[in-house]
Each structure stands twice: as structure tokens, then as C-alpha cells.
Amino acid sequence: MKARTELLVSAATVVLLAAAPAISPLVHLDVSIVSEVLVTAIAVMSVNLLLGYTGLPAFGNAAYFGLGTYGAALSVKYAHVHFIEAIVIGTVAALLGGLILAPFLLRRRGIYFGLLSIAFGQVFYFIAYRYTDVTGGEDGMQFPRPDAVLGGAHQTISELGFYYVALALFVLVVIAFRSVVRSPFGRTLVAIRQNEARVRYLGLNTDRFIFVALLISATMAGLSGALFGLLINFAYPLQLDWHQSGYFVLSMILGGAGTVWGSLVGAFIYVIGKDIISTITPLWQIFLGALFVACVLGFPRGILGSIAALRARAPDTFTDDDVNAAFDPNAPVEVGRGA
Amino acid sequence: MAPDAILLEARNITKVFGGVRAVDDVSLQVREGTIHALIGPNGAGKTTFFNAISGFMFPERGRVTFRGTDVTRTMNWKRIAMGMGRTFQTPSVFPELTVDDNVRLGVRAHAGQAFRLFTPTGDAKATVDRRVDELLGFVNLTAQRDRPLSELAHGSQRLCEIAMSLSTDPVLVLLDEPMAGLAEAETDRIMGVIRDLRVRLGLTVLFVEHNMRVVLSLADRITVLDRGKLLAEGTPAEIAANEAVRSAYLGEGVLEHV
């Protein structure tokens, strides 16, 4: 995308999102569903950083997402913290979870990374599931949405208010994310995906890059999870389950790997689709499963990626489109790491 | 360091794959400022030996010393920081990135900028830009700098890979079959670049090669491997006259025209 086109598209998207609460009643959508789209998009971006940009099959991000939710939920329920503090605590909880798991995950690549991230991701699920006295176990735990306190003034957060908080945070995350993936660090991540051996033979310890990418990803997923918990005022173990990780990956593929706005598109299709189909039929899961199958067979480059491929122009510089084009499904994943 | 000081030394390297000794007790010394060739028939263990030296894998036995330091079990990325550069048999590049970005990644890595979360501007950027220009000029790829590598001919990809391996300011460059799969004209172009590595940049080169014309015209010293073992070592004239080398290569026809 040319810089000016991108700026126009981005501005239009933000304006559209700002006006969404006015539009959504016309199509019988609750504003909280649109909030859920934004919140989910942040989690999808967290998967995108690892899978879409770095090429690591991140199938455990629900762990950080759920840690965000439980961090916020437990701190509101037991410590009665306020709105902003709850978001911060949830996000930090996920970052800490990432710090614990990253040393185990970053030593392996490819399918083994996927296996480790699924297995390790599940540990928090079992803790939430079993530690019934505190977490409510399988039934989950309800908690009220706390007021925001700024300079001593209490402010209750309505559904509309929540939407704009989510939108502001979403825009901030998009700007930060875009800056990171275009920075030398982000380009090195893309280089790791394309050819990790070469990156190491440029004298870079790729493990360090992957470590930081994992922490950034965990933090983003945690922020998303904290917001999600505060949106639905509920925390339950399935948020930590590998199924949830799979939904994030699906949304990422739907929107297009390695694109900044693809995550929003993917989250939109997933959240709105689930909402619409589940009101029509109880067999929602069959459609979701079919969506996985269709997505894998039909358009592995995602919606945005497929559109970009249709335009079929020669890539000029290192843009997001190129990153997406570089998402070569046939590329070898494993590299020589020097024993 | 003295002009003919030993830059790299491999002693009694042994690497086993599934019970087979791919490299068996091979030793080699590379002196500073030389162009040293590693040759041998197919399956002689040249690339395996190369991998052991460059840290792509670690040997079961033996010792690798680089600039006086034992690097036998040093991670490959650390060896780069110590002044080693390497290319691979199949050009190891970032195929979807442009020539410029391929080289820039290495220059940034060496400048300590790879970890920045924000794009550098001002002086930091200017320094990198200058170095990228210089390297692209050295391998004569300036005109193609904005094209993705996958669109370039094999020989140009190899040149770009050489520029990438130079981006980290090495003192020793390891080239694994730099002429593999190239046409005659491209071979000459790369030969020129390899000569320039020593003449213009003052680097030491160790390269694996199949093409005897290239080896005999470029190398100061030649080490010959055969079936994992050291067969001979010497000057091009000595190697060309060596009976054992001639018989090892018999049937491959590579020495016929020498």
C-alpha cells in the first residue's frame, strides 16, 4: 500500500469505528458486540506478531488472554480496584505469565513450538478450573464493572463509555504495533520467519528476539483479556483453553497473516459471525469448524491477503503487503541452530 | 597480528552422522591474508567440516580456534561478532525482501540497531545508509537494490549473500561452493569479487569449491578431503601434481584439463 492510500484507509477506518455506536443499532447490533470486536482484534494482533510476522505457530495465546481476564477479575473482586487499575493488573499478570513460559518456548521452533505452546498454555486453564475456592472453578466468577477513578473523581463506565475506552486503546495498540513491526526489530522478526539461519549468521541471537516478541505478544493478549473480562464482567476457564487460542489463530488467518488491519477484519468476521449464527442456530460449532476447514483450503492468505494477491503488482519496498506475500506456506520452518 | 599468523585452526575434527564418520580426524590451518580452498570429491565431508567450523553444528571431537580463542562450542551468532562471515551452498538470503533490505538487516545487526523498537533516524540512519551503499557498490548490485531477491538471477543472489556476510565486518569469510550452479560468466564475476575480498578489503577467505579451474587460479593453499579424511594439503602446484589427489578425483574428470 502506498503511504497516502494507507493513511486514508486508516483514517477512514478510525472514523467509521468512532461512528460505529450510531450505526450498529441500525443493523441490530449491540454496541457491546462492537466493543468485543475491538478487544478481540488486540488478541488477534498478539497472535499475528508471533505467527504472521515471526512464523511461530502460537497456539497458546489464550493463556495470556485468560490471565488478563483473571488478573482483572480477581483484583476487582478481592481487592476492589478501579477500572484503569484492573486493566493494568490484568495486563501485567499476562506479562508475568509470558516471562514464566517464554524460556521454555523460545528454545524450539516449528511444530515443536506449537506443541509446547499448546501444552504449556493449558496449565493456567487447569489452575483456574481446579482452584475453585478462589476462581469459582468451572462455573467461572462474576464481578461488577468498577468505576474509573481519575484525580478523585468517580466515573461509571457505561456500555458506550466502554466502547470508546476500547477504541482509544485499540488505536493506541495499532499505532504501537505498526511502529514495532516496521522497526528494525520487527523487520528482524520477519527475517527470522524467512530464514532464521541467515539471521543467526548475521550475528544476531534470534532467541533474544523471539523472547521479546513473546513478551510483547503476551502483554497485548493480556490487555485484550483484561478488557474482555471488564466488558462481560465475567471470567471463566474456557478463556484460557486451547480452543480459544485456536479461535484467535483462525481470526488471524481470516484477516490475513502479517497485516496490521487484517487482525481487525478477522476479529470482525469471527465475533459478528459467531453472534449472528448463534442466534439463528444452536449448531454454531459446526459452522465454526467448517470455517476453519474452508479457511485452510480456500484462502490461506486471509481476506486482505487474497485481495492483495488479486491486485498482483510487483512489490516495490518493504511494506505490509510484502510481509504478507512473504508468508510462504511452503517455506521450511526449522533451521540449523548449531546443536 | 603478523601477516602469516594463524587466523583459524581446526584440530582433529570428527563429526558422526548415524554411525557414519562424515568427517574423520581432519585438521586445517588458515593463515591470515590467504585464500584457502577446501576441495574433495562428492561426499568427502567438505560441507560438514565447514558447518563444524562455522558453528552450524558442533563436532563430536576436535577443537576449533579462531583468533586465538577456542570456539568449538560457541554459538554461531557469537562467532559472527568475533569476525567470521559465511555463505551457504544454496544462497541463504531473505527471498521476499529487497536487495537493499537484505544487506540493511546485516548492517543494522552489526551497528547494534537490530533490536530497536523504533525506526532510527538522523545520524544512526545515515551511518547505516552509507554502509549499505558501500557494500552494494562492492558487489555491484546498486542498480538492483530495490528488487526482491527472489526476482534476481542465481549469481546476483550469491553476490547479495556475500555482501550480507560482509555487512558484519568479518576478518575471515567462509564461502561454501560459491560457484555452484552458476554459468561461466557469472563464475568469473564472483571470482573477481573473491579476489577483491583479499586485495581491496584485506580479508582472509576459506572456500569450498568443486570447479578446479577456479580453485587453482584463486587459492594460495588447498586442503583436499576424501571420504571424510584429510588427503593432502599444499600449494596449487603441489596439489595438481599429487598422485593421491589425482586418483581420488579419477573418473570425475575435474583434473583432466589441468
Add this chain to the structure above:
Amino acid sequence: MIEHIGPQLFNGLVLGAFYAIVAIGLSLIMNLTGTINMAHGSFMTLAGYLAFTLVSRGTPFWFALIAAPLILVVVGVVVERTLVRPLYKREPFYSLLMTFGLSLMAEEIYRLIWGPNGVPFSPPKALAGAAHLGFMSFPTFRIFIAVVLVVAIAALALFLTRTRFGLRLRAAVQDTEMIAALGTNTQVIYAVNFGLGIFLAGIAGVLAAGMLGLSPTSGNALLMPAFVTVIIGGMGSLFGSVVGGVLIGMAISLTTLFIPAASEVSMYVLMAVVLLVRPRGLFGEEGIFG
């Protein structure tokens, strides 16, 4: 408390044998094709339901124990040929997503056919009692399960080490580039390998349905411990899967006895410790998957 340790260790062995046989099936498929089969649990569930249907129509349990896994193999090979095989040449997470999607659909289909709640599926009367060994007694069905699983694993080991086809399969599993060199029909290798993994899942599925219950998602309960088993034992090592399975089975049943809330967490602690000491698992070698 102490008097429970003996029976609980035996329970751990039975659980471990389950984990091992499921892990071996996962491992075979994963190593040859790079596919993490997320539908493995759903295949196990299906085997349970097939056996349930057969038994409720008057078929003897013994027959269902063999027939259900065989029917499952047919389903599995059809799925492999039509949906999974086209993905082998792409990055491995595509086949992971595919099998994940299939498992979601399968669960819903089981709900439609057999109802959303569990169905009662109990072992035959002959296996219902308990066997007394003087100092303690075990449920006969669990002893039966242990015997069947051990025989199945031993038979698999013999097949892989003693038959011509088994040796080729093992060579291919250990080094995928070998397949081409062997000149064996790769299509057949893929199908037999997948079928074998599914057959093991089928046996585990029928037995687990009798011991742990049968519901649309019941098979998934064995999936996560099986992943952990593969990691602890080392990818690609069948022996490692057996050792890993037994270790986890023991760890889970002993923690269940002393700290019930930590029963699942114990296997993660075990996994973390093993990975710290041996990053490739207990018997994992430097393989194609790094």
C-alpha cells in the same frame, strides 16, 4: 492414606498406559507428516460411541473392542486422504487448524446423534467385579484395560521392528527424506501410518469410554496429557512415549491422592523439570523438527 498408595499406583499405571498409547498415535502422525492432530480426541470419542452403539444393539463387548477401532480407521483414512494430505506441503499449522476445525464439527455431530449429555457405557459383567490379590484388590476392568493396552503397545513394537513394512515405516518416521530413497509408495506409507495412529486412538477410545465415561467431548480429556507425554518422552521416540505416559500417570494419580487440586498441574511441573534438564525430552533426538 498410605494403604491407598498401592491401588493408586496401579491406577497411575493404567492412566499412563492410556496416555502412552494416545501419545504414540499422535507421535506417529506428527513425525511423518508434521501434523499435530487436534482431532485425535474426537477420534477417540467416536470410537467410544461406535462401541456403545454396537453393544447396545447386542454385539458382544469383545467384538466391539476390535470392530469400533477398525471402523474408525476407515473414517480416519478417508479424512486423511481428502482433507489432511493436501496440506502436508504447507506449513504444519495449517493441518493443525484443519484438524482443529474437524474436531469442532465432530463434537457437534456427536451431540446431534448421541445427545448432548454423556451416555452410560459400562464394561461387560464378566469384567465388572474386582480381583483380589491378597494384600489389595483392583477393579477387574482396569486390569483388563492394562493388559489390552500393554498387548497393543507390544504388538505395535513388534510390527515396527520385525516386519518389513514396519521397518520402512519407522525409517520414514525418523527421517522423512528416507521415504523417497526407499522408493516405497509414499501414499501407502501415509495412509497406513495415519490409520495406525487412529487405530491406537480407537482402542484407547473404547476402553476409556468404559472407564472414564462417554460424552461428546470425553476424548479430549486424554489429549492434553498425551501432548505432555510426547514432550516429556521426546518427539519421535515411541519408547519415550511409554516412559513419559507412565511417569505422568503416576504423577497425576499420586497428586490426586495427596493434593487433588494440583493433579493436572503436576504433569506440567514434571514437563518443566524434564525440559530444563533435557530440552528435547527424555529420549528425544536431534530430529527434523529440531
